[in-house]
Amino acid sequence: MRTVRSSAISHLISRKKKNKNPSDSIVLAYEKVTNLLKVYEPFLDVRINTSTHYELWTKHAFRTTSFHPASKKGVMFAASAVFDHHVSLYFSPFSYEKGLADNLSDNLKTMLKFKTCFHFTELSDETIHDLKIMLKSGWDFYESKQWVFKY
Numbered sequence: 001m002r003t004v005r006s007s008a009i010s011h012l013i014s015r016k017k018k019n020k021n022p023s024d025s026i027v028l029a030y031e032k033v034t035n036l037l038k039v040y041e042p043f044l045d046v047r048i049n050t051s052t053h054y055e056l057w058t059k060h061a062f063r064t065t066s067f068h069p070a071s072k073k074g075v076m077f078a079a080s081a082v083f084d085h086h087v088s089l090y091f092s093p094f095s096y097e098k099g100l101a102d103n104l105s106d107n108l109k110t111m112l113k114f115k116t117c118f119h120f121t122e123l124s125d126e127t128i129h130d131l132k133i134m135l136k137s138g139w140d141f142y143e144s145k146q147w148v149f150k151y
Helices: 010-016 024-038 125-144
Strands: 045-049 053-057 061-063 071-073 076-082 087-091 117-120
Touching (some): 024 076, 076 125
Antiparallel strands (some): 045 053, 053 076, 061 071, 076 087
16 A cells, blocks of 8 residues: 555654554554544545554645645544554644634543644543544534535
8 A cells, every 4th residue: 555645744753663562552542543533534535544543634625825836635634643652643623723622621631732632541431422522523613614525
């Protein structure tokens, strides 16, 4: 399988080289996070799907408004990656709509490490429920921008 343009998260690439031995609980957490994302797979483009990295992108085309405009296809919806001591979930809707993060549960706020990145060592039922709500709100935002369609 040829890897096409992905999120180019440079720290992810460099850190994955050092990840040789994640624990069974970390691998299980990664599988749970990835299963939550797979609900949206029929409507999005899977750019990377390996045992340590999974990315979902939109399929819409757009034109950049930079000094050198270019035609592009897709923006990232979410990605997950497994590391030795945690699982990361990158949630891109937070980059485009700041108000989405305001609705996070207190449980998820403690796991938010950066603007769009969550770190998990284990997933409780409450965390899974909160993640489903967060993913749905991001999906609804992308639908409102007409970046995704359920058909």
